[in-house]
Amino acid sequence: MAFDLAVIGCGGIGSAVLYHAAKTGAKAIGIEQFQPVHDRGSSHGHTRIIRQAYFEHPDYVPLLLEAYQLWSELEQSAGQQLYVQTGLLQAGPVDGEIVPGVLRSAALHDLAVDQLTAQQAMERYPMFRLPADHIAAFEQRAGYLFVEQCVGAHLRLAVEANAQLFSDTRLIDFDASGELIRLNTDRGIIEARRMVMTVGAWLPRWMSAVNMPLTVLRKHLHWYQSNDQRTQRSQGCPLFFFENEIGSFYGFPAIDAQWGLKVAEHSGGESISDPATLDRTLESNDLARIEQFLGEYFHGELIHQQHAVCMYTMTKDQHFLIDVHPHDDRIWLAGGFSGHGFKFASVLGKLVSQAALGNGWDERLKFLRAAAQRQN
Ligand SMILES: Cc1cc2nc3c(=O)[nH]c(=O)nc-3n(C[C@H](O)[C@H](O)[C@H](O)COP(=O)(O)OP(=O)(O)OC[C@H]3O[C@@H](n4cnc5c(N)ncnc54)[C@H](O)[C@@H]3O)c2cc1C
Numbered sequence: 001m002a003f004d005l006a007v008i009g010c011g012g013i014g015s016a017v018l019y020h021a022a023k024t025g026a027k028a029i030g031i032e033q034f035q036p037v038h039d040r041g042s043s044h045g046h047t048r049i050i051r052q053a054y055f056e057h058p059d060y061v062p063l064l065l066e067a068y069q070l071w072s073e074l075e076q077s078a079g080q081q082l083y084v085q086t087g088l089l090q091a092g093p094v095d096g097e098i099v100p101g102v103l104r105s106a107a108l109h110d111l112a113v114d115q116l117t118a119q120q121a122m123e124r125y126p127m128f129r130l131p132a133d134h135i136a137a138f139e140q141r142a143g144y145l146f147v148e149q150c151v152g153a154h155l156r157l158a159v160e161a162n163a164q165l166f167s168d169t170r171l172i173d174f175d176a177s178g179e180l181i182r183l184n185t186d187r188g189i190i191e192a193r194r195m196v197m198t199v200g201a202w203l204p205r206w207m208s209a210v211n212m213p214l215t216v217l218r219k220h221l222h223w224y225q226s227n228d229q230r231t232q233r234s235q236g237c238p239l240f241f242f243e244n245e246i247g248s249f250y251g252f253p254a255i256d257a258q259w260g261l262k263v264a265e266h267s268g269g270e271s272i273s274d275p276a277t278l279d280r281t282l283e284s285n286d287l288a289r290i291e292q293f294l295g296e297y298f299h300g301e302l303i304h305q306q307h308a309v310c311m312y313t314m315t316k317d318q319h320f321l322i323d324v325h326p327h328d329d330r331i332w333l334a335g336g337f338s339g340h341g342f343k344f345a346s347v348l349g350k351l352v353s354q355a356a357l358g359n360g361w362d363e364r365l366k367f368l369r370a371a372a373q374r375q376n
Helices: 012-023 058-078 097-110 117-122 147-160 200-206 285-298 344-355 363-368
Strands: 002-008 028-031 047-050 084-085 088-092 112-116 135-139 144-145 163-167 171-175 181-185 189-197 213-227 239-243 248-252 261-265 270-272 303-313 321-325 329-337
Touching: 002 012, 002 181, 012 147, 012 329, 012 344, 028 147, 028 189, 047 058, 047 248, 058 084, 058 097, 058 147, 058 200, 058 344, 088 117, 088 163, 097 135, 097 171, 097 239, 112 117, 117 135, 144 147, 144 270, 147 163, 147 344, 189 344, 200 303, 200 329, 213 285, 239 285, 248 285, 248 329, 261 285, 285 303, 321 344, 329 344, 344 363
Parallel strands: 002 028, 002 189, 028 163, 088 239, 189 329
Antiparallel strands: 047 144, 084 144, 088 135, 112 135, 171 181, 181 189, 213 261, 213 270, 213 303, 239 248, 248 261, 321 329
16 A cells, blocks of 8 residues: 655654644655654653744744644644743843844734843843843743644644554665655555655755755753742743853743753754764753853752753754755655754644645745745
């Protein structure tokens, strides 16, 4: 039996592609090398930020508006809460990347964002200490997604919509010379009319035909217990994303006893060659940078609670790669999410499955093609 669509890699993005493909009635199969939902790729660590006033580029905003709607629909279908609105405080230098980018996207797309001085921001959010000459932007509509639960919900509903899910099954290579694509997996041959590669940090090995270098970075997540009650979600602590001369750091309020204040560095990261042998130990230089940031921006005593390692798959300009394979229009690539892709999983699931099934390439995706000429 040949499938209409094979989705290779069922993590953050692939799980959503599989779900949306199955929902259209297509005969879809997901092939995942591990047992989902797992912590060996890029979609684990409890939470992910979702926001609309996108500093990275205003062209992401129309996708985000639909992403919000689709996450809400997924919550309804799955019967579980996946999103929590907390608001997000972003701050940095007046000529930095983050706040000017947020304000640009907000202005172009008429999004509600409060522009604040550092002093005003600290009066409203006294759990933070900001440099006096920085500016801030507060986005009320931002919040976080429960990352593993989102992946789990997409996969469960995909299977309920008759998708096949082959877990613990690895794609070794494929042959696209015939009418059907023959997928050679470690559990035998699977045939499909079309395929999507959503393999995250494993994408570089499949990129020989695409002229776009990718770098995989090891990234760390840290959770802390704080004696400052104002860092609790229940006390109104928002998400934060702060830029300074050292780098950019972001995080989440303490949610409960298990999940304390979460913080990570968005900038930097150490390049790795093989995601399968990722070193998961705590790294002293990363920890020192995090603790310097925490000392400067927070009050009270912070005790390190837990740590996780994850991977960013970086393109050169940090914009996603969503494109058809240059030699075969039956094969789609969706990757290079550069550390900011998860919030888009819902909408990319819909639009990438639609394109890959041959049902039209949404205009909003075209700025993410490998050869796209983006206006900054
Ligand atoms: C620390 C950290 C913090 C982040 N914070 C945010 C955030 O706040 N907001 C946000 O929007 N984004 C964030 N991101 C980015 C976001 O999480 C990722 O962009 C997104 O989860 C990537 O999803 P993916 O499907 O590409 O990769 P993955 O979820 O890793 O999925 C790829 C899957 O492919 C499978 N696979 C690979 N090769 C094969 C093969 N040959 N055969 C079968 N299966 C295969 C893998 O096992 C894996 O399950 C963060 C990322 C990290 C690491």
